[in-house]
Structure formats: C-alpha cells, structure tokens
Amino acid sequence: MPELPEVETIKRDLEGTVLGRKILGVAINNPAVIRQPGPTQFAAGLRNAVIKRILRRAKVLILELSNGKALTVHLKMTGQLVYPGNGKTSRVSFRLSGNNTLDFNDQRLFAELRLLDDWRELKFIKELGPEPFDLTIRSFKKLLSGRKTRIKPLLMDQTFIAGIGNLYAAEILFRAKINPERSAVSLAEAEKTLLFKEIVAVLDEAIKCGGSSIDDYVRVSGKRGDYSRKHKVYGRQGKPCMACKTVIKKIAMGGRGTCFCPRCQK
DNA sequence: AATGGGACCTGCGCGC
C-alpha cells in the first residue's frame, strides 16, 4: 500500500532522524526480507557505514552510505520503518549512533531490502518510467500516445509512470472524471490534460498530509498519515458519491479492486 | 502488445 506519497513521507522523516548517523550493527530477526546479498554479507556491509544521503525513486527508498554502497528498501504492502524502534517486533533492526534503533517491520514478508554496490543498476529501477513530478503536460501526453491499454492499469504500470499504486490511481481517476476502464487512446485532449493535473495535485496533497494510513502504513515516528480522510472513492464501495450521491461501485481490474463513481466518471 | 491468472505472505472480517 505505500505508494509514492507514503514513501516520500518516510524519506523526509528519515532525513530528519537518521541522516548522518552511523550504523553500528544490524540484527536480522527474519532473513526472508533480505534479498541481496546473503544476511551475513548484508550485515557486514552495513556495519560502520554512515547514512550520507536518502533518495526515493518510485516506491523505493535508497539510503546512500559512506562506503559507496546503498541500502534499498521496498516496503511493498506492509513494510514499516520506525525510529526510534523497540528492536523487538522487527524483522531487521539497525542499531545507530546516538543509541537508538531503526526498526524495519513487515507483517507479510513481501518487502525487499538490498545492499547494492550501485543502486542504479537494479533491474526494477532501470526499467522505471518517469517520476510524475518530472513530467510536463506535453511529455505526459507523449507517453500516453498509442497506448491502447486501459487507463487504470496503465497508471499503475511502474514502467509507464513511477510511484502510482491502486489507491492513488482510483483517487486520481475520480478527480479527473475518467472511468477506470477507458482505454488510454480514447481520452480526449482535455481529459489527458485534466488527468495530468490531477496526478500532480493528488500526489502533492497526499504528501502534504503525510500519506494515507489504511492498513499498516505509518510514518517513521509511528504517526498515521492524514490523507485517508480525503479519499473520495478508495474503500468507499457501497457508499454514496461525495459529488452526486450515486453508489460507489467496486469492480476487479487486473486482479485489483477498483472503486469508482459510475455517474461522475465517464 | 495486451490481458488474465497465479504466486508470494499474513491477518482480518465475514458467514455459517
């Protein structure tokens, strides 16, 4: 569930808490989340490294280290980074200078931690589409041109545009008044323009709110994100549309639940 | 190229 706004929020939280700290030791309570390299090398490669810079690409957090390596974190659905942590309930705990622990939690073990020599060479990152905030209306329209696929799965396709997941795709399409089953090529120029504006607006507002806390997502401090209160369609199936009172529908698209207003979204 | 389905996981809420 953490999407671009949640990961960006965590990135900024980490900049205010762990940036500049040294990793004194790593406790691995469940090695399943460490995808690369093996747990022993992972822990050894992090020891005594200083966190020099923190970046986000799509939904991936990147912690650049003083030893030239980078720790990448993909939270997938239930990953959390908590500081200061308790070191007990975590999958992995990083003991930091300053006598506190950064805890990595992940109920479902989908998340992925990696220690890489060059994060830019990670296949997933190399194949990513552009960041939404780097696009202009013109470049967005160019991306869309010739795409016959349905607009909602396309927005969630990380090789098309980076960082949008199921929740924000639904919210963006509601605000752009576009039915999620429309094909990209069927969109009129004005619809493409509005869609782009709403992508930027929704993501921007969500970042300002610290993201959406639905399931497990929390900020680094453990605080919840406030954007959930602003959701117009996500999780509102069966309830009246906030704009027209029509019942919000939920359908399956590409195996994912998709909420929309059948009257507002044409 | 587009689409669907299953896999990975675990906890929760539902119906019975």
Next chain:
DNA sequence: TGCGCGCAGGTCCCAT
C-alpha cells in the same frame, strides 16, 4: 465460540 474462506495489493512470472 470457532472454523474456513476470501480478500487486501506491489511485483514477478507464465500463459494465451
């Protein structure tokens, strides 16, 4: 009360 089931969704992988 307890049990089994479906569902939640980011990404990969396979089949059509």
